[in-house]
Amino acid sequence: xxxxxxxxxxxxxxxVVALTLRATTGDLAPWDPGAHIDLSLPNWLDRQYSLxxxxxxxxxxxxxxxxxxxxxxxxxxxxRFLRRGRTLGVSLPRNHFPLVPAxxxxxxxxxxxxxxxxxxxxAAAAAGxxxxxxxxxxxxxxxxxxxxxxxxxxxxxxxVETGRHGRPDLHALAAALHPDTLVYxxxxxxxxxxxxxxxxxxxxxxxxxxxxxxxxxxxxxFEAVCARSGDTVAVPADESLLDALAxxxxxxPAGCREGICGSCEVTVLDGTPEHRDDIGAPxxxxxxxxxxxxxxxxxxxx
Numbered sequence: 001x002x003x004x005x006x007x008x009x010x011x012x013x014x015x016v017v018a019l020t021l022r023a024t025t026g027d028l029a030p031w032d033p034g035a036h037i038d039l040s041l042p043n044w045l046d047r048q049y050s051l052x053x054x055x056x057x058x059x060x061x062x063x064x065x066x067x068x069x070x071x072x073x074x075x076x077x078x079x080r081f082l083r084r085g086r087t088l089g090v091s092l093p094r095n096h097f098p099l100v101p102a103x104x105x106x107x108x109x110x111x112x113x114x115x116x117x118x119x120x121x122x123a124a125a126a127a128g129x130x131x132x133x134x135x136x137x138x139x140x141x142x143x144x145x146x147x148x149x150x151x152x153x154x155x156x157x158x159x160v161e162t163g164r165h166g167r168p169d170l171h172a173l174a175a176a177l178h179p180d181t182l183v184y185x186x187x188x189x190x191x192x193x194x195x196x197x198x199x200x201x202x203x204x205x206x207x208x209x210x211x212x213x214x215x216x217x218x219x220x221x222f223e224a225v226c227a228r229s230g231d232t233v234a235v236p237a238d239e240s241l242l243d244a245l246a247x248x249x250x251x252x253p254a255g256c257r258e259g260i261c262g263s264c265e266v267t268v269l270d271g272t273p274e275h276r277d278d279i280g281a282p283x284x285x286x287x288x289x290x291x292x293x294x295x296x297x298x299x300x301x302x
Contacts, residue, residue, distance in 0.1 A: 001040070001089045002028055004061065009084055015067040016112065016144040017079060018052075020060055021088060027058040028090075033119035034097035034207070037061060038255050038263050039074075040089035041082075046254060047074035048261040050116040050186075050207075051093060052145075055123075061090065064144055066112040091253065094262050096279045097207040099123060102182040104130040106173075108195060110187020111137055114145055116207055117186055125153065136160045136168060136191065170198035208260055208278050216276055223297035226250060227269055235293075242288040250302055252288055259290035271298035 004021035012018050031037075036050045053062030065078045099120045107117045114135060124131035133153070137143035139161050149157045160168050177183075177199075185195040186207045195204060224233045224241060235244040242254055242264050255263035259277030265285050272294040273286040281287055286298075 001091065004028070004088050004090055006082060006084050006086045006088060007060065009082070012064065012144040013142055015079075015142075016064055017067075018062060018064045018144070019078070019082075020053075020062050021090060023059045024087065028061060029092045030058065031055055031061075031093035032095055033099045033123050034116050035093040035095040036097075036116070036261070037063070037093050038091035038253065038261075039063070040091075041074060041077050042086070042088075043073055043077045043081075045073050045077065046091075046263065048255040048263060052115040052118045055119060064112065064115050066144075091263065096262050097184075097186075097205065099184070100182060100205065102129070103180045104178055104182075105132075106177060106181050106183045107131065107133040108170075108183065108185040108187070108191065109133065109135045110191040111142075112144065113185075113187035113191070113207075113209070114143070114149075115186075117184060118145060118149075120184060121149075121153065121156070125156070131156065133157045134160060134168060134173070136162060136187065138163045167194075170194050174198040174200075216274070219292060222293040222295070224293075225297060225299045226302040227299050228302055232297075240289055241292065241298075245288065245302070254289060257289045259287050262287060264288040267301035269299040269301055271295040273298060 003024045005024055006019055007022040008020035010018045031051055032055060036048050038046045038048050040046050049063035049065060051061055052064055065075050067079045068075045097116055105124050107121055109117045121131055121133050135143060140146050140159055146159055183199050183204045185192060192206050219237045221237045222235050224235055233244050233248040235241050242252060245252060253263045255261040262279055264287050266288050268284055268286050274292045274294045275281050276290040277287040
């Protein structure tokens with residue numbers, strides 16, 4: 001855990017506030033475009049947000065938080081109660097959405113999905129790699145960082161206001177795209193679905209805010225063996241591995257609880273997990289909030 005202080009709170013639209021989190025001492029952990037962190041909020045909630053500042057600024061992180069009227073308490077706390085000067089714990093950065101080297105890029109953003117793409121566009125422009133951004137939202141004044149992007153990058157940025165222009169034709173965009181272009185997309189589920197229908201899978205990289213609606217087999221009970229302590233934790237069919245470990249006094253960090261943030265990653269030493277996340281668990285790892293076991297037991301590095 002790293003310790004920061006809320007240095008600035010900038011309201012970039014009526015429902016989005018950008019936070020500058022300054023290190024209390026020394027430098028913060030380095031990060032690359034696409035990374036996110038967990039904020040440990042004073043109301044005992046951990047919430048994950050994409051880093052949208054400059055990786056070269058080693059003593060501060062920048063994130064943007066959109067107010068969600070259906071908030072589970074995270075965005076509501078930030079918008080209603082968080083103040084400058086408050087100390088916040090932040091996790092080490094994690095990156096499940098890295099910027100893969102390519103000859104050129106197309107970035108597609110919808111709403112708050114602009115946040116992970118900001119440092120990507122900055123990195124591409126700084127390296128002299130051809131890159132363009134299509135930024136889609138209902139109206140320009142509701143789109144965080146739209147004016148900043150136009151001032152900084154000019155014609156590299158295309159703002160699409162759906163209230164005036166309708167939704168962009170991604171199939172036409174894909175047909176005109178140079179064949180060596182990688183496409184990075186982040187936004188609402190409707191935009192991701194349209195991008196997946198328009199662009200070849202091998203050229204599209206996407207990050208989700210909500211899990212895919214998928215069907216798995218029936219949940220069954222299994223055992224989780226904590227290799228370091230030798231403890232065996234029973235995981236009932238109606239409980240997640242994450243919750244069963246917490247109830248047994250072996251809590252893991254937990255952010256989204258939906259298999260999209262990666263905060264509850266755990267190493268599997270033996271047994272066969274059933275992966276139900278939307279990130280793509282690395283070999284020998286699993287995410288305890290949603291994934292379960294195919295084998296009767298899992299041996300975990302805990």
